[in-house]
Amino acid sequence: MSIASLNPSSIMSCDVVNRLYPLKNTFEQLTRDSGYFHVHATKPDTLGISVSDSPTALMAWLFQQVSICTRKANYDDPEGGLHRYRPEQLLDNLMFYWMPNKGPTSFRIYSNTFNLRNYHLGYLNVTTTVPTVVVQASDEIFYMPPSMLKTKFSNLLAVDVLNDYGHFLAFEVPDVFASNFVSAVQRILAFNNQNMNVRQDKQDFRANKLSNIRQLVRERINSIRHKMSNYENNENPFMY
Numbered sequence: 001m002s003i004a005s006l007n008p009s010s011i012m013s014c015d016v017v018n019r020l021y022p023l024k025n026t027f028e029q030l031t032r033d034s035g036y037f038h039v040h041a042t043k044p045d046t047l048g049i050s051v052s053d054s055p056t057a058l059m060a061w062l063f064q065q066v067s068i069c070t071r072k073a074n075y076d077d078p079e080g081g082l083h084r085y086r087p088e089q090l091l092d093n094l095m096f097y098w099m100p101n102k103g104p105t106s107f108r109i110y111s112n113t114f115n116l117r118n119y120h121l122g123y124l125n126v127t128t129t130v131p132t133v134v135v136q137a138s139d140e141i142f143y144m145p146p147s148m149l150k151t152k153f154s155n156l157l158a159v160d161v162l163n164d165y166g167h168f169l170a171f172e173v174p175d176v177f178a179s180n181f182v183s184a185v186q187r188i189l190a191f192n193n194q195n196m197n198v199r200q201d202k203q204d205f206r207a208n209k210l211s212n213i214r215q216l217v218r219e220r221i222n223s224i225r226h227k228m229s230n231y232e233n234n235e236n237p238f239m240y
Contacts, residue, residue: 001148012145016161019136019143030142033068033075036061040110048104055098062094069167071139084172093171131155131191133184139166157187 001023004010008017020026039047051058067080074081082090097103132153136143146159160180162169170177 011147016136016143016145019138019140020145026142029072033072036065037110040107041114042111044107044111045104048107051097051103052101055094058098058103059094061103062097063090066090066093066168066171069141070172071166089171128153129155131157131188133157133187134159135162135169135180135184136160137162137165137167137169141167155191157191158184160184 001020005021005023008014008021012020047061051061063080063082066085067074067077067082070084071077071081097106130153132149132155134146134149134153134156136159146156149159150156160183162176162180165172165176169180
């Protein structure tokens with residue numbers, strides 16, 4: 001990623017270069033807005049006590065993430081860009097966390113995932129062969145070019161680039177998310193069907209080949225038996 005900054009078009013199309021480069025802008029934005037990530041990963045229960053005690057605290061914490069992750073430009077918006085959502089949407093989302101007290105557990109998933117124990121397992125270096133379709137909104141938190149994605153996902157079927165929207169795609173535009181989801185599933189099913197046919201063809205080929213080998217073996221055994229029978233009848237077996 002750093003080397004490619006010298007010539008970004010070598011790893012991505014020119015129309016999406018500004019989603020990652022210049023790296024200075026990307027790292028500034030991540031440093032400025034990723035504090036929540038560090039807190040979730042290192043002190044989830046400390047924060048969890050606060051948001052479990054006060055619905056206002058939970059609302060402030062969640063809505064701030066919704067704001068920043070919807071559009072990077074929302075950082076400079078006095079209203080945080082929350083006008084993109086209906087008040088009912090925001091409050092319904094809040095209640096999903098408040099009523100069952102799921103704030104702490106939603107934070108803890110960061111701690112459970114991003115820790116040295118898991119990193120030392122080396123699973124991040126294992127190639128994922130599961131067929132994958134990636135959807136990239138224009139204001140996603142971090143953009144990763146297809147050339148980088150392929151180093152992890154060996155069966156990367158497609159990368160659908162959207163020219164709008166943010167990290168919470170399903171929350172912001174559920175119809176767009178649903179459309180892309182259905183399209184992705186269709187392509188994955190087609191890929192699986194195609195590969196199943198290929199595997200079936202290989203299995204049929206191996207089965208036919210094995211059948212031919214068995215037939216040759218039977219013929220050879222019968223030939224040997226015939227020769228042995230002639231030999232037992234005092235005939236010269238080498239005549240055959």
